[in-house]
Amino acid sequence: MKENAASRVVFILLLFLSVSLLNGQSPPEKPKLVKCRSPGKETFTCWWEPGADGGLPTNYTLTYHKEGETLIHECPDYKTGGPNSCYFSKKHTSIWKMYVITVNAINQMGISSSDPLYVDVTYIVEPEPPANLTLELKHPEDRKPYLWIKWSPPTMTDVKSGWFIIQYEIRLKPEKATDWETHFTPKQTQLKIFNLYPGQKYLVQIRCKPDHGYWSEWSPESSIQIPNDFPVKDTSMWIFVAILSAVICLIMVWAVALKGYSMVTCILPPVPGPKIKGFDVHLLEKGKSEELLRALESQDFPPTSDCEDLLMEFIEVDDCEDQQLMPRPSKEHTEQGVKPMHLDLDSDSGRGSCDSPSLLSEKCDEPQAHPSKFHTPEGPEKLENPETNLTCLQAPQSTSGEGKIPYFLANGPKSSTWPFPQPPSLYSPRYSYHNIADVCELALGMAGTTATSLDQTDQHALKASKTIETGREGKATKQRESEGCSSKPDQDTVWPRPQDKTPLISAKPLEYVEIHKVSQDGVLALFPKQNEKFGAPEASKEYSKVSRVTDSNILVLVPDPQAQNLTLLEEPAKKAPPALP
């Protein structure tokens, strides 16, 4: 009995099936869930794809359950999302919870369920494109013109509370162009575009993206026409500037080419080198010292041609250290021996010359200080005394009428200012001495030698004397010396000096010479007094250092410690006539 019933049911079912098969009907095919998207992290929508319906009207249902729950729910809204969709409203949306969603296709023949889709709303965020895209051309005065693009956040996104963080991307291009110009803005809802081509129609699009999620679709194109007269001041201004500068450059190049050197000298005048008035470099180079000296002479010098007059002056010889005569870069002098003379001339104010000519000029105005002050090795202080005793070198006074015998004191070196060590034998360190302020040619010879002694190096003196010996150079130096000796020390103040100076120590015993004559060349011919031998007066080739002048008419000479100088002195001396007034 039962068997009969069972077999009957099966038979009927099979009949049914075959009938439906014959009709072409079947249960629906499995639908497929396509995607789920949340526009604002508050709601989401899922879409599915239906399969074949099996020839029968098919209904689709969506069922889901949440992570941690067992209850199965059905889709709350099939309409809002369009066909084959399910919309989950705020009420039904939970974040950070897995939804297991299934779509079922039901028709008369059967039910087919899709594969479940595991959805977490956090990871399916895709916003709508931004809304209210507006384009506006602006050109404010005195500023560059621009295109002002404005928009607002997409719908359904809560940006204000910070629940939804959004970023934007704008792209634009002229209508005919192929490449888009893109701009990315992290937050703001406006953008200014500069450098637009006038006369073009621009297309603008915008899209957005949440902090974690998918980019939205591009908004529909917005277009704007840039008017033809849209000022693009910037570029035209720069073009104008470029052309102007090019023109200026051309002019300058042309001018330089034409004028060349004269322009350069106009702009950058050559730096004048040091010059001595009346001193001709070229003459010196040629070696024509006579002419050179004559040239020097011709500058306003006190008349020195008339060297019959003996000038008697007190000259305090300051044993300036070699520095004084040390290599001051003098362009004109190539010979060593010349140098000291020259330097001496420049710094001729004796004491002042030791340190600097400027000092001298300052000190010239000072009242005369105590003359008996000893010169200490400190340079500047030393200056004062001798300076005061000097009348200004720069203001030569004519002493032609007076006979002055230059009085030289050999003094020790000024150790402070000059690095060259002084030969102790030669000089007493305590004396300062001056160059001869105003010495006529008489003194010149002495001055030449004295200058060398002033130099305070044996070497220099030696060299100087050597050069003097050679003759021409000596003359030159002497001439220079005379030049330097243009100013005259104050006789009055000068005179008491030697007495005031206490230890007038010289290394060697003083030898006295008599002035034989003063030649035209300004050479002082001397006879050493102590020397018994009196020979014929020689030419002005004998030189010795003047130690001091005594009794206003006796020149005290000190033989040069160098052997050669000594030999000079030991040569047959000539009898010098008494000092001429």
Place this chain on the structure above:
Amino acid sequence: MKGSLESGSRLLLLLVVSNLLLCQGVVSTPVCPNGPGNCQVSLRDLFDRAVMVSHYIHDLSSEMFNEFDKRYAQGKGFITMALNSCHTSSLPTPEDKEQAQQTHHEVLMSLILGLLRSWNDPLYHLVTEVRGMKGAPDAILSRAIEIEEENKRLLEGMEMIFGQVIPGAKETEPYPVWSGLPSLQTKDEDARYSAFYNLLHCLRRDSSKIDTYLKLLNCRIIYNNNC
């Protein structure tokens, strides 16, 4: 005239007071409640920094999860096992915007701190175990190392923020403890990969929570709900 002026000013005062009373939920925090001496970094800067770090951690976590999924989890159905597998699910975290907005910032902050603290240990073991995983791509390992570091940094920053926003409160609430180490070390490869999958899945989720809550708090506290 005078009377109306007086009443007007009274009304204004009333309005102001009522506003203050009504605005309890929104806290406009003084920058340095403990006094200027205690503040070295402004709250705004702290929040900026914290938001940057939390955003970064979530990015790294997502990338790491996607890498792992692509390489080891295709067609394995690990996702089914990952449901309800997070050790931090016991924390009462808000599940949507409304809930989050109604949660007081103190609660939100302590939730963030709890999450950060509870991940210290798992991250450490994650790095160790990923290193031991055969053929582990550098993309996963390097990210794991980076996340571990950044997590510590964020925890420090959050503690500072907490100290400034809620001065005096000592945050010592217990946090969920992770006990999934044995499953990471199991011999069964599938079971092991499944455990890794779970861990990475939970890490991605919790980093998203922290990031969202922080951004909410930032807008609420610093920008006064006007981001």
